[in-house]
Amino acid sequence: MYTIGQVAEMFGLPTSTLRYYDKQGLFPELKRASGIRQFGDTELEALRVIECLKKAGMEIKDIRLFMEWCAEGPSTYPKRKAMFEERKVHMESEIANMNRALDMLKFKCWYYEQLNQGNDEAELKALIPDGLPEEIKEAYENAHA
Amino acid sequence: MYTIGQVAEMFGLPTSTLRYYDKQGLFPELKRASGIRQFGDTELEALRVIECLKKAGMEIKDIRLFMEWCAEGPSTYPKRKAMFEERKVHMESEIANMNRALDMLKFKCWYYEQLNQGNDEAELKALIPDGLPEEIKEAYENAHA
DNA sequence: GTATTACCTAAACCTGACTTTAGGTCAAGC
């Protein structure tokens, strides 16, 4: 059993955030002793999961739902799986979008590199899209598809 | 020259957003005729760039800076390039993080699939991490590295 | 016995990116 301060230390989070998570219902099984929160293994595991789910772009209210399902037991396995499947699909399309944006950035970096080296803006624009060098062509095409 | 309504139509944005962008200084060259905004090619191009920069996770105030540099002319080429380089690096690490989160989701999907098929939670946990099947091992390792 | 420290609460505040509201101008159509 750990106090809120110890958990904050372990996870590198402010105690205010842990209290906020608790208030949002992210620790449905959290116990207290004379008012003081007692974080156990269940809560530490929950926090690890929360870190992941946040990285996966999930909102607090969906994370709460998931935690409630976990507290409910095995009957919620299918719901939990469906939530992850949905997130996975969402995440894959997010990553695809970000890769397009990244290709745009690569193109812009190359473009300004040419300008910095004294190439003329009008001449450079005339190269686009057909006369682009191989190194940048794919990025350009992905970014503008 | 286009009115705000026409531009809103073209880009699928509400006029309120265009006015907001203007107020935030995203169109430093925007002209007006008796109070009414006149969007020209410069502004349409700016909007295309804004769409990209937003996808790349840039904040309004940084986009404004970029637009101001564009209005200032070629002397700002190096600054603009530096901004894109910095964004590119940032974006690459974001994508790497998201791929880790995605691997976690893949693992969770597999895990709940096993549970749904009646496998026992304790038995399943005993497999982790060394007895995991090949298909899921890499995802697990990436997600927990 | 008092100062510090860790804990608690409710409620106000913050940021970013918009959106909504309330009120006003002006040209075109009927």
Next chain:
DNA sequence: GCTTGACCTAAAGTCAGGTTTAGGTAATAC
């Protein structure tokens, strides 16, 4: 001449995800 619709403004509201503030309790340290 009056209604409609497109434009304008400033200011307030919204949402998520926290953070900060103000005030209170309880154990430990000196």
